[in-house]
Amino acid sequence: MDYFSNHISRLIGELSRLPGIGPKSAARLAFHIIDMPEEEVEELAASMVDAKKNIHYCKTCFTITDEEECPICRSRSRDHSTIMVVETTRDLAAYEKTGKYEGVYHVLGGAISPMLGIGPSDIRLKELVERLRGDVKEVIVATNSSLEGETTAMYISKLIKSSGIKVSRIASGVPVGGDLECIDEVTLLRALDGRVEI
Numbered sequence: 001m002d003y004f005s006n007h008i009s010r011l012i013g014e015l016s017r018l019p020g021i022g023p024k025s026a027a028r029l030a031f032h033i034i035d036m037p038e039e040e041v042e043e044l045a046a047s048m049v050d051a052k053k054n055i056h057y058c059k060t061c062f063t064i065t066d067e068e069e070c071p072i073c074r075s076r077s078r079d080h081s082t083i084m085v086v087e088t089t090r091d092l093a094a095y096e097k098t099g100k101y102e103g104v105y106h107v108l109g110g111a112i113s114p115m116l117g118i119g120p121s122d123i124r125l126k127e128l129v130e131r132l133r134g135d136v137k138e139v140i141v142a143t144n145s146s147l148e149g150e151t152t153a154m155y156i157s158k159l160i161k162s163s164g165i166k167v168s169r170i171a172s173g174v175p176v177g178g179d180l181e182c183i184d185e186v187t188l189l190r191a192l193d194g195r196v197e198i
Contacts, residue, residue, distance in 0.1 A: 008034070060131070062107040062124050063089045072096075072104055079103045081137040085128065085156060087111050087144060090181035095142065098185045101192060103140070106131060111148035112155055118148075120155060129159065138166040140195055146177055157198045168195040 008030060016026035033041055057063070058070040065071075072078060082103030086092050092105045108123040132139070141156050143149035153169055160167045171194030180188065 057107075061092075061105045062109060062127065063092050063105060077102075081135055082140065083128075083131065083136055083138070084140040084142050086142050086180070087149065087152075088181070091142065091144075091179075094180045094183065094185075094188055095192070098189045098192070100189055103138075108143075108152070111143055111146070111152040113148040113151075123152070125156070125159065128156070132160065132163060132165060136165055138168060140168050140170065140192070141198065142170045142180065142192075144177075144179055153198065167198055169198045170195050 011030045011033065012023070012026045015021055015029050016023050018026075021029070033044070036044075054066045055064050056066075058065045058068075058073055060069055060073040063070050063072070067074075079102050083106050084092075084095065084101065084103055085106045085108060086095070087108050087110060089107055092107060095101050095105075106124070106128050108125070108128070110118055110123045112118060112120055112123065128139075139156070139160055141153040143152045143156075157167050157169075170191040
């Protein structure tokens with residue numbers, strides 16, 4: 001039985017499609033939005049549409065940005081000879097929160113997962129290899145500690161090892177099966193400082 005009008009039910013339905021938002025949270029958000037002043041709702045809707053239209057991938061590292069190149073890749077103060085390879089932009093953001101990493105990143109856009117039909121050609125490994133033709137001294141593999149993350153790390157290690165570039169893996173401290181975006185900055189920092197060559 002539907003308790004609400006079509007407009008409210010549709011709003012709840014759309015909100016519940018967001019990751020991590022169940023029916024109860026969607027209803028709570030929907031009622032909050034309905035109670036907001038109309039100009040704030042319009043601003044919220046406009047910012048979502050604007051983000052969707054104007055955000056794309058950085059031409060160098062493939063994080064999301066609204067410019068051709070992200071601020072990290074454009075920065076002259078960053079160490080461009082050290083590249084940290086992460087699965088997602090959220091993982092990049094987690095390391096940036098530590099405030100200690102001074103290199104640049106490469107966002108793969110996922111991890112190798114034969115079970116899901118995701119192979120090496122489905123993530124940005126070709127683009128990583130292209131970047132290594134520059135003056136790169138170290139690649140830090142900071143994929144998640146899941147089976148897919150470990151598989152991707154080993155693949156990257158084998159891909160790069162023969163080039164003479166140092167390849168290291170973030171140390172444990174990041175729990176197996178844990179997602180980088182959910183881990184605190186201190187743990188991430190310890191994992192980065194304790195990285196080992198692979």
